[in-house]
Amino acid sequence: METRPGGSAELEQAQRGIQRIAGMGATSVNVALISTFWGNWRVVFAVVAVDLALISTNTVLLEWLTRKTSRAQAEAIRMTLNAAGIILVGTLTRWSVLLWVFVPYNMIWYFGLDRWVRLRMALYLGAINTVALSTGADPTTALAFSLVGIFGYLASEKRVSMLLMKHEELERAHQELQQLHQRAIEQERLSSLGLMAASVAHEINNPMSYVTSNVDSLLQDLREEQNLSSPLKEYVDDVLPATLDGIKRVNSIVSDLRRFSRGDFEGYSPYNFDAEVRTALRIARIQLGHVRVEEALDEVGTVVGRPRQLVQVLVNLLVNAGQATPSGGVVRLVTRRQGNRVHVEVRDTGSGMSEETKRHLFEPFFTTKPPGLGTGLGLSVVHGIIKAHGGRIEVESELGKGTCFIIDLPNVPPLPPENPSGGDLRAAR
Incomplete structure (x- = not known):
């Protein structure tokens, strides 16, 4: 049989x-x-x-x-x-x-x-x-083989359950390894992009230096001329100063990009908080062209920390706000000093987030963007930077009503950080 x-x-x-x-x-x-x-x-x-x-x-x-x-x-x-x-x-x-x-x-x-x-x-x-x-x-034979069948079945069932548990553990371990591998790939890619950005910025910086010098020299020479025609006077009064101002803005952006994309270790140091905020706004400006940017920037002054990381945080939050906000919407940046702490808000009038999205928002590789538009690393990095500075980040959001990221930082973070995983994360309900 x-x-x-x-x-x-x-x-x-x-x-x-x-x-x-x-x-x-x-x-x-x-x-x-x-x-x-x-x-x-x-x-x-x-x-x-x-x-x-x-x-x-x-x-x-x-x-x-x-x-x-x-x-x-x-x-x-x-x-x-x-x-x-x-x-x-x-x-x-x-x-x-x-x-x-x-x-x-x-x-x-x-x-x-x-x-x-x-x-x-x-x-x-x-x-x-x-x-x-x-x-x-024979009853004895029937009983003997029946007992063998019952306990043999139970033993097999238990063994298969154990094998399934082991299989699930191996599957979880495999998924974790895949995530670590993917994370390494993404970090390598981001590092390569940073190096490429620094290289491009360096290449742009050299010719822009000549352009700046030549335009400035031209403007000075024309100003010294006594008998200029009306078109040339217009150039001296309006066109060349506006051109020079635009060139200086390009130079500032290139300089910001070079400093922002440097991959070397950045230690804690005193820096001008307001200057770094303006740097972040310049870098993110291209991603905010379709919205109205409102600024409420109080004089914060000098704080201690890692300025390049602060710029990274603000650029990420501003770009995300711009991507979540349709044309004609508003992205608002607020900074102010509160005693021995710094308060920062990045608010938008975009699509907002669900409670489920907020629960996973700062997890590595979590993203709601279409494939190719986001790696899911940005906000997890933001969270890590804020924690490393001894601060905290809160999220207020509602579907259809926009989102607000609220950052609270100490003027002087722990030196060195006593608990690298300190700080806290709260998603406001």
């Missing part, structure tokens, strides 16, 4: 691997039965016929039933047919000990299907034992 391990979809791959061994075991018992009853052709014919019927059931009918119904229902039908085959051959062989081997052998594979599997197992075992005992089977 043929047996075949059944199982749920998550066990299917493992069961295919042991199917051949299961078939070999069933074939070996059938060969032993035929050898034992050789000459009793009625029994031999019954064993061969039942075996062929169950092979057909397990290889053809079972797959068809699985596609039409479900694996659990198909396995229930298979076990019913196996039970019928055991009862038929058991009656003919007067319940040979070899025949009883099939009882626990079937039970060992019958797990992991659905919530009713144990009930069907009990029905399977009860039906065979009822018929066996009523047709002259």
Whole structure:
């Protein structure tokens, strides 16, 4: 008689691997039965016929039933047919000990299907034992093989549960490794972009120095001329000063970009907070061209920290605010000193965030932007920088009503930080 391990979809791959061994075991018992009853052709014919019927059931009918119904229902039908085959051959062989081997052998594979599997197992075992005992089977033999089947099934079930737990642990570890690998790739990419930006800024800076010098010299020379035509006077009074002002703005942006993209370590030092805020506004300005930028910048003065990191925080928040705000909206930057602390707000009138988004906002690689528009690293870096400065960041947001990031920083952070993971993060509800 043929047996075949059944199982749920998550066990299917493992069961295919042991199917051949299961078939070999069933074939070996059938060969032993035929050898034992050789000459009793009625029994031999019954064993061969039942075996062929169950092979057909397990290889053809079972797959068809699985596609039409479900694996659990198909396995229930298979076990019913196996039970019928055991009862038929058991009656003919007067319940040979070899025949009883099939009882626990079937039970060992019958797990992991659905919530009713144990009930069907009990029905399977009860039906065979009822018929066996009523047709002259030895009660001790029936009890022995039934106990082997029950505890063999429970042991197999436990082992598979443990294997599944190990598989889940390995899967989680694999996902964590993938995330770490992806993080390393993103960090390398961002580092390369920073180096490229510094290189481009350097290349722009050289010719811009000549342009600045030449335009300034031209303006000074024309101012010294006494008899200028009206067009040239317009150039001296309006065109060249405006051009020079534009060139100086380009130079400031290039200088900011070069300093911002430097990858070397930046220690704590005193710096002018207001100057760095203006630097961040210049860098982010191109991303805010479609919105109205409002500034409420009080005189904060000198603070201690890492100025390049502060610019990174503000640029990230301003760019995010611009991307979340449609044309005609408002992005507002507020700074002020409050005692021995600095208060910063970046507020927008954009789409806002749901509670679910706020819960995951500062997690690495979490992003709501379309693929290719965000890595999910920006806000996690912002959070890390604020914490490293001994500060905290709060988020107020509501869908359809905009978002406000509120930063609170000490004038002088811990030197060095006693707890790199200090500070706190709160998403206001």
